[in-house]
Amino acid sequence: MRSRLMFWFYHPKTLYHVVLGLGVCAILLMAQAFSAPPTSRPAPPTKTSRTPLFEQGQRPLRGVRPLPRPSPSSHPLSASQCLPCHRTAFDQWKTSRHAVAFTNRHFQVSLQHSPYRWCVHCHSPLPEQFNEIRSWLRDDPARSPSAKSAQSAHPPVLPKSARTAHPPVLPKSEKPQQPLHKEGVNCAVCHIRDGVILASKPPTAKALKDHPIRYEPRLQSSRFCAGCHQFNLVTALTKPASPTDIPLQDTLAEWKTSWAKAQGKTCHSCHMNKGSHFFLGAHNPKGLKRSLRIHVTLRDPQTVDVIVQSRRVGHAIPTGDPFRRLILSIFAKVGDTQAIASFTFEKIFRVKNQRWYVWKDDRIPTPTTSKIGEKRLTLKLPAPQTSIHWEFSYYYAEFQHHTFLTPSEIRLRIASGRSAYPPKGQKP
Ligand code: HEC
Ligand code: HEC
Ligand code: HEC
Ligand code: HEC
Numbered sequence: 001m002r003s004r005l006m007f008w009f010y011h012p013k014t015l016y017h018v019v020l021g022l023g024v025c026a027i028l029l030m031a032q033a034f035s036a037p038p039t040s041r042p043a044p045p046t047k048t049s050r051t052p053l054f055e056q057g058q059r060p061l062r063g064v065r066p067l068p069r070p071s072p073s074s075h076p077l078s079a080s081q082c083l084p085c086h087r088t089a090f091d092q093w094k095t096s097r098h099a100v101a102f103t104n105r106h107f108q109v110s111l112q113h114s115p116y117r118w119c120v121h122c123h124s125p126l127p128e129q130f131n132e133i134r135s136w137l138r139d140d141p142a143r144s145p146s147a148k149s150a151q152s153a154h155p156p157v158l159p160k161s162a163r164t165a166h167p168p169v170l171p172k173s174e175k176p177q178q179p180l181h182k183e184g185v186n187c188a189v190c191h192i193r194d195g196v197i198l199a200s201k202p203p204t205a206k207a208l209k210d211h212p213i214r215y216e217p218r219l220q221s222s223r224f225c226a227g228c229h230q231f232n233l234v235t236a237l238t239k240p241a242s243p244t245d246i247p248l249q250d251t252l253a254e255w256k257t258s259w260a261k262a263q264g265k266t267c268h269s270c271h272m273n274k275g276s277h278f279f280l281g282a283h284n285p286k287g288l289k290r291s292l293r294i295h296v297t298l299r300d301p302q303t304v305d306v307i308v309q310s311r312r313v314g315h316a317i318p319t320g321d322p323f324r325r326l327i328l329s330i331f332a333k334v335g336d337t338q339a340i341a342s343f344t345f346e347k348i349f350r351v352k353n354q355r356w357y358v359w360k361d362d363r364i365p366t367p368t369t370s371k372i373g374e375k376r377l378t379l380k381l382p383a384p385q386t387s388i389h390w391e392f393s394y395y396y397a398e399f400q401h402h403t404f405l406t407p408s409e410i411r412l413r414i415a416s417g418r419s420a421y422p423p424k425g426q427k428p
């Protein structure tokens with residue numbers, strides 16, 4: 001039942017929509033810019049723009065024009081343009097989820113089930129990227145009838161038939177360029193508007209020699225990230241879409257109530273430490289394991305006490321994609337495949353009288369006063385046990401999509417162990 005409900009989110013008639021109006025967005029962004037903590041840097045040399053940088057997937061990004069004199073070796077908006085002079089940022093970004101936001105298998109599987117413009121406007125947000133793939137999307141008005149059959153047979157990133165049927169006509173010497181949409185959230189998405197570089201500090205004379213730069217204080221604020229990491233459910237995809245007031249990804253709002261915000265830490269403090277472009281998150285097993293703790297004890301032969309904690313996180317866990325969840329499974333012994341009890345840490349949306357609402361939120365809550373987020377629960381076992389084996393895992397994808405993914409793409413085991421009753425050295 002639940003997975004069917006979840007599927008509705010991605011169904012054309014019930015897809016999410018964004019409510020944040022442009023005006024509101026601009027005002028909020030300006031407010032953030034003015035309330036930014038004082039720095040010792042000089043005042044900005046140029047006026048900052050009021051145009052929102054991101055619009056939560058409502059349309060392709062606006063105002064992105066290439067820098068003057070792009071190199072002919074790659075697309076003018078490609079990350080390769082920056083590589084010769086910014087190798088560190090490039091190499092880090094290349095390993096990030098932003099660089100694979102369109103090509104990663106989780107997204108590809110998901111996009112095949114719901115091939116809509118909306119998804120692409122966040123995962124591959126430049127108009128030039130959109131134009132490369134729009135004919136594969138189900139709701140694109142410009143889509144040709146011939147693309148219809150092609151799409152049902154092939155995922156958008158691998159238009160195999162198209163590739164073999166229409167070989168690119170290029171002069172032999174010219175190397176074919178990597179299609180731009182495969183770069184996902186690339187440098188231009190975050191750093192280029194109106195033909196200039198947006199930078200988080202006023203430009204140096206050295207920087208201005210190589211490209212025009214505009215100082216953009218919004219780059220430093222958590223709201224910058226929220227342009228894609230905070231958005232609401234939509235109920236329709238075609239314009240005009242019916243907005244809901246239910247956040248689907250609520251990371252900014254969660255962060256606002258966190259200990260981290262209270263201590264002046266932004267998304268950047270944790271995810272872009274010292275300007276890093278790795279953007280590590282849930283696909284970083286080491287970091288995820290470090291951030292999560294679990295204690296499982298048999299209180300009596302039929303009662304299990306569980307404490308799950310997050311450490312030094314600035315929001316709930318999982319925070320982003322609603323299909324993500326943590327599952328604790330309890331087995332009578334190692335090697336069993338049938339769990340005798342389990343608990344899923346997740347947020348579930350439901351619809352009642354055609355209105356979406358959060359039915360339950362069992363995630364590890366946002367840590368508000370200390371650096372530790374905590375969830376405690378008690379599970380009853382169907383029959384008495386003197387010992388149990390448990391496994392605690394992070395799941396990345398919707399159940400429906402599991403058949404299309406490999407076991408390691410579906411699940412990461414965070415911890416496992418054995419608990420006995422009575423505990424070692426104790427009498428019942
Ligand atoms: C021909 C070399 C060159 C190219 C190509 C280039 N940059 Fe730069 N960029 C520089 C130099 C040099 C600086 C100044 C670095 C410094 O001050 O230490 C700079 C500074 C910056 C800054 C500001 C950093 C700061 O310290 O203030 C950003 C942001 C930036 N570049 C982004 C980009 C992006 C994105 C691209 C690709 C679209 C790009 N650059 C292409 C040479 C280049
Ligand atoms: C998801 C958005 C995003 C993407 C993608 C991105 N950057 Fe950045 N970049 C930022 C932000 C935000 C800052 C400012 C960090 C700060 O001030 O803490 C920044 C800072 C920089 C700086 C200044 C270095 C510093 O430490 O302040 C350079 C140079 C830069 N980026 C280049 C690039 C290049 C080149 C690419 C592509 C290979 C790229 N960025 C991709 C968001 C992004
Ligand atoms: C243009 C939209 C956009 C902007 C702006 C953006 N992101 Fe992202 N971000 C994404 C998308 C889309 C993904 C998911 C990529 C994927 O499919 O795995 C993502 C993934 C991530 C992840 C990896 C999550 C994981 O579970 O592995 C982190 C961390 C992250 N972003 C942090 C940031 C931070 C910090 C900022 C602001 C400096 C930012 N993002 C700005 C679109 C954006
Ligand atoms: C105090 C540090 C901190 C702050 C502030 C913070 N994060 Fe995180 N975030 C983490 C940690 C730790 C993880 C767990 C994964 C890891 O360790 O790499 C995480 C995970 C994530 C994930 C993937 C996890 C999931 O389960 O969906 C996303 C997406 C993300 N953060 C985005 C953001 C955004 C956007 C902001 C700002 C609104 C932000 N984070 C602020 C520490 C932080």
Ligand code: HEC
Nearest residue numbers: 056057106107110111114118119122228229231320321396
């Ligand atoms: C408003 C921006 C936005 C829109 C619109 C959007 N996404 Fe995302 N998506 C994100 C961000 C940000 C993340 C990263 C959060 C996280 O890591 O949990 C993400 C993560 C994902 C992931 C997890 C990827 C991974 O690496 O594990 C999938 C799958 C996904 N999105 C599919 C879709 C589909 C399908 C649609 C359209 C129905 C869509 N998204 C629409 C911003 C968006």
